Amino acid sequence: MANTGETRRETDEFERLRERVTLADDDREAISVVAPFTGEQVGTIPAGTEADVADAVERARAAGERWAERSPEQRAAVFEAFHELVLDRQAELLDVIQTETGKSRLHAFEEILDVASTAQYYAERGPGLLAPSRREGAIPLATRAEEHHHPVGVVGIISPWNYPLALSISDAIPALLAGNGVVFKPDEHTSFIALKALELLVEAGLPEGLCQIVTGRGDEVGPPLIDRVDYLTFTGSTETGRAVAEQAGRNLIDCSLELGGKNPMLILDDADIDQAVRGAVNGSFTNAGQLCLAAERIYVHETVAEAFTERFVAATEDLSLGVGDDWDIDVGSLVSADHLAKVEAHVEDAREAGATVLAGGEARPDVGPYVYEPTVLTDVPESADCCREETFGPVVSIYEVSSTEEAIEKANDTEYGLNASVFTGDGERGRAVARRIEAGTVGVNDAYAASYGSIDAPMGGRKQSGVGRRHGSGGLLKYTESQTIAEQRTGPMAPPASLPNDWYARLMTGFLRVLKRLP
Known part of the structure; x- marks a missing residue:
């Protein structure tokens, strides 16, 4: 990858991948992408704007509405196929990771392991976690309670440069499986690996348009993204994480933040x-x-x-x-x-x-x-x-x-x-x-x-290292809105018209004492 011929091949590949960037129009400043191995430019990405973000979220939302109509099992099949593609095409992914980050091949391989394992885990466990589940009702036998999980809508993912495949796609997999659309804002140093992974996701069966990628500088693309999505996942510095959390709080959207550490x-x-x-x-x-x-x-x-x-x-x-x-x-x-x-x-x-x-x-x-x-x-x-x-x-x-x-x-x-x-x-x-x-x-x-x-x-930080968790059941269900549906089989839970209120209170007090004694 360090010689001129290999650099030229990477540049050609990056120019092809660049076509997957979401742009509202074609007039954009070009940001240089430099290969750490050589210090040479290997490609450019467009400096995205607020208009590009708005267009990307709109497209992802429209595609997400159709995607959410599929069963969790149908959605999971895409990630089973993606798991195999990641393993089969790992050499292509490793080349892009190394070109953009400069890390060793073995350390780049950790990202392959992470993405493939995450895809397999959620493909296997996701449908069961998303299935409606019975909950204990207010009154045994008389109340039937269920918990359902619905997609939040569009998930925004702002990912860092150090693990650009793992910390973008591994967060996107549960978000997509939950039935959401996704808009990525990858770091400007490492946008091409996200574009390459998106190409493999589409090859695995992910609908076109469901995932959108807006490239550019964080201070220009990040804030308009947070203003438009329904959930935000961010990995980066504690300083930036505080600003992200503040904006998410003003918008009353939930967020997951993995931040700094010592x-x-x-x-x-x-x-x-x-x-x-x-x-x-x-x-x-x-x-x-x-x-x-x-x-x-x-x-x-x-x-x-x-x-x-x-x-x-x-x-x-x-x-x-x-x-x-x-x-x-x-x-x-x-x-x-x-x-x-x-x-x-x-x-x-x-x-x-x-x-x-x-x-x-x-x-x-x-x-x-x-x-x-x-x-x-x-x-x-x-x-x-x-x-x-x-x-x-x-x-x-x-x-x-x-x-x-x-x-x-x-x-x-x-x-x-x-x-x-x-x-x-x-x-x-x-x-x-x-x-x-x-x-x-x-x-x-x-x-x-x-x-x-x-x-x-679950994986995540305490104190100033972040909020929220990735992995496990919580890493999937955080991308959903939970809904409780309760059916009262004996009619409304209210005092019968013929029963005085004080008698109703005595009746319910006795009922609660009986419940306490039941196994």
Whole structure:
């Protein structure tokens, strides 16, 4: 992908995919899309406008009304077919992901796993979750109560650049299965993978027009999208998430927000050190640290700190850096020059504040224009930016602690609460510690993949890391309006005309006491 011929092929493919962008008319500024592997332009996307958003929502709403008439089983069949297409055509998807993000092939493959697993899970479980269900009525035998789920209408999805396939399509699958139309606003760095995935969805049987994609800058496309949709899903920074939530609140629409994190990893005194090192490498440097769930703070017990640190630094220095589609590359590129500058600034600030760099700490332009070495810091003072702010790069800090209590206290000493992990030789102990950590997901003897990959369980943040959940039943039903239908078989629940009100009150009081005694 890094040579001129391959770049030209990618450009041709991107120009073809560009035709799927929703435009109210053709007169739009072109935004350049740059490949991090080379720093070269590989395509352009149109800078969408409010008119484009209005047109996209209108089209999705019209298509959604017809789509909602299909049974959940009929809708699920589309995602069963999509599951197979994603696996069969993964090479095409991986090429686009890598071209836009610069991540290694193995880390791009995580997105394939996520989307395929999500499609299969909801195709299998979705129809049952959406089926009408009986609820306990007000009066046994006399009241029949049912819960029904209806589509909300049009779902807006604003997705980030770091996992552009997983964090757009995996959120869209349950929204579509619930019977909604969808309008995407992908990040301007990574719009083409959303367009490619939409192409496969249509090939799998999704009706044309049901999914719309409006490309462009967030501050120009995001606000008009929130003003027009019936539900909003956003993944991004906490700062932007607050603005999104405020606008959604004014419009009285519900929203789901996965925001920032400063995720801790705890290495307890009984941890298997080799296992902990593997987990720390994976948790800190997957996608060059550009992962919302990545570990940025490691709290290691003093009795194992020396052994862990020595092996972790050695494993970090052994990682291979590279750009391209070689499966043997361990760590790829950062996404842009601006992001590289932020990572460099965090490390330099830590150095100046007195931190020690144990591994890495330098940009590698000899490998790629935005490549930065996996970096391990220690002695990081509270005053350093990277102590509390999210770096979102291949940088992790080690802190020695004297007890499990101290580790838990320091892990919770943050405004964020997205993900955490605990390494220990005792699973029961690990789960007990995990319950005390203020994070939406906590892995025991795993950094993030086990908890995120458990799609039947909810995933989301606490504190300033967001609201709402993806995955599980809630990840589907949040895209529906629940409706209760209650039939009273004995006539209206009101005092009979012949019965005095005080007698009715005594009768109902006795009835409630009898109900309490029933099994």
